[in-house]
Amino acid sequence: KYVQSCLEWCGFDEYLTPEEIKHRNFVRKTLEEEAAPKMDKYIHSTEFPFELVDVIKKLKINGTINKGYGSAELSPMMMAAAYVELFRVDASLATFFLVHNSLGIDALYLTASKKQLDEIMPKAMTLEKILCFGLTEKDYGSDATSLETTVTKTKGGYILNGNKRWIGNATHADYVVCWAQGASKKGIEGFIVDLKSKGVTTEKIEGKMSLRAVQNCNIFFDSVFVPESCRLEKTENFVTGAGKVLKHSRVNVCWAAVGIAVGAYDSCLKYVSNRKQFGKTISSFQLSQEKIGRMMGNINGMIHYAARITQLYYDGKATMGQIALCKAWCTLRGREVVALARELCGGNGIILENGVMKHFIDMEAIYTYEGSYDINILVAARELTGKAAFK
Numbered sequence: 588k589y590v591q592s593c594l595e596w597c598g599f600d601e602y603l604t605p606e607e608i609k610h611r612n613f614v615r616k617t618l619e620e621e622a623a624p625k626m627d628k629y630i631h632s633t634e635f636p637f638e639l640v641d642v643i644k645k646l647k648i649n650g651t652i653n654k655g656y657g658s659a660e661l662s663p664m665m666m667a668a669a670y671v672e673l674f675r676v677d678a679s680l681a682t683f684f685l686v687h688n689s690l691g692i693d694a695l696y697l698t699a700s701k702k703q704l705d706e707i708m709p710k711a712m713t714l715e716k717i718l719c720f721g722l723t724e725k726d727y728g729s730d731a732t733s734l735e736t737t738v739t740k741t742k743g744g745y746i747l748n749g750n751k752r753w754i755g756n757a758t759h760a761d762y763v764v765c766w767a768q769g770a771s772k773k774g775i776e777g778f779i780v781d782l783k784s785k786g787v788t789t790e791k792i793e794g795k796m797s798l799r800a801v802q803n804c805n806i807f808f809d810s811v812f813v814p815e816s817c818r819l820e821k822t823e824n825f826v827t828g829a830g831k832v833l834k835h836s837r838v839n840v841c842w843a844a845v846g847i848a849v850g851a852y853d854s855c856l857k858y859v860s861n862r863k864q865f866g867k868t869i870s871s872f873q874l875s876q877e878k879i880g881r882m883m884g885n886i887n888g889m890i891h892y893a894a895r896i897t898q899l900y901y902d903g904k905a906t907m908g909q910i911a912l913c914k915a916w917c918t919l920r921g922r923e924v925v926a927l928a929r930e931l932c933g934g935n936g937i938i939l940e941n942g943v944m945k946h947f948i949d950m951e952a953i954y955t956y957e958g959s960y961d962i963n964i965l966v967a968a969r970e971l972t973g974k975a976a977f978k
């Protein structure tokens with residue numbers, strides 16, 4: 588007998604009401620039965636599992652904590668539980684949803700006018716229209732405030748020129764929340780750009796060995812007309828626009844790291860509890876138990892740190908630096924968890940079907956997306972020391 592689900596052992600359920608535990612169990616069962624068995628073929632082929640979008644629709648988790656337009660209106664911790672379940676099953680599928688929900692829907696709630704929400708939200712909530720988020724460019728990743736995509740004013744709107752790189756969902760999304768140097772020259776502003784507009788082209792990034800089934804893309808904007816009504820009015824510069832969205836979404840990325848770590852731990856424990864060497868199960872050796880304890884210590888720390896940051900954020904009390912540090916720390920610790928899980932499974936640990944290796948490779952992307960470990964820790968240290976190590 589061994590602890591099969593480390594989430595419960597860590598006391599995660601204490602953050603949920605009895606109704607939320609029921610909802611979470613439904614999300615878990617549905618994903619385990621209907622999504623998990625289908626993912627490996629998409630990881631092999633690197634195609635996006637469109638057939639599983641209907642499974643996500645069933646989960647009643649869309650819209651996060653936002654109000655109206657058919658949102659599930661979850662509590663912050665129920666939303667966290669849903670992200671954990673998604674990432675535990677498959678980080679590619681989960682990232683598709685995270686981008687649409689956290690960097691798409693939530694971003695618009697933070698920055699769009701009521702009129703813009705009225706137009707986009709009803710179909711975004713039902714996943715009839717898919718959203719993506721375009722900040723990173725070919726030559727500007729960490730140095731996002733220097734990006735070179737621009738808008739210039741024209742009659743009735745703007746002309747958009749430039750490129751975006753790594754954009755999740757872009758080949759099949761309907762709209763991109765796009766960040767560009769604004770026409771007023773005050774800083775980076777946001778726009779909702781219809782990806783079917785004349786002058787927009789997208790291409791899938793090939794050769795990706797992490798998050799293999801989510802489509803990350805280059806987008807090119809060649810003199811694209813963007814109507815005035817598509818400018819996100821509340822975005823005047825990086826801090827009030829993209830920075831605000833990242834502050835919000837990094838809270839969710841902490842839960843992404845938890846989900847992947849939990850997935851790796853659970854698969855690993857199953858394996859080491861059955862696999863025998865020298866006449867004994869791998870889980871009975873002292874050296875294995877040290878690794879199992881270390882994994883569990885990390886996961887406990889990640890869960891309760893992320894929970895505290897989530898509570899502080901939704902109480903309006905978390906700073907950018909506090910959230911950045913939590914994202915950096917959770918992905919750092921998560922990286923150790925997946926490496927230990929992989930190691931404990933020996934040679935079989937590198938085979939996809941064993942269930943641990945995909946978590947190992949996917950944690951690499953989480954460690955870098957929404958700001959690398961270095962940048963997030965420097966954001967935190969800037970607050971701590973009062974000195975900026977980068978601009």
Ligand code: FAD
Pocket residue numbers: 686720721722723727728729730752753754755798803952955956957958959960961962976977
């Ligand atoms: P670089 O900025 O080139 O950095 C390379 C290395 O140098 C990193 O280790 C970094 O930490 C380090 N470094 C850079 N500057 C400094 C410094 N000043 N001090 C110390 N170290 C430094 N972006 C979007 O806009 N939308 C998306 O949907 C999206 N999805 C993504 C999905 C995946 C799978 C990946 C990998 C990325 C995605 N991104 C997306 C982009 C992501 O946010 C960037 O990759 C990230 O911000 C890092 O930028 P970069 O890859 O250009 O690395």
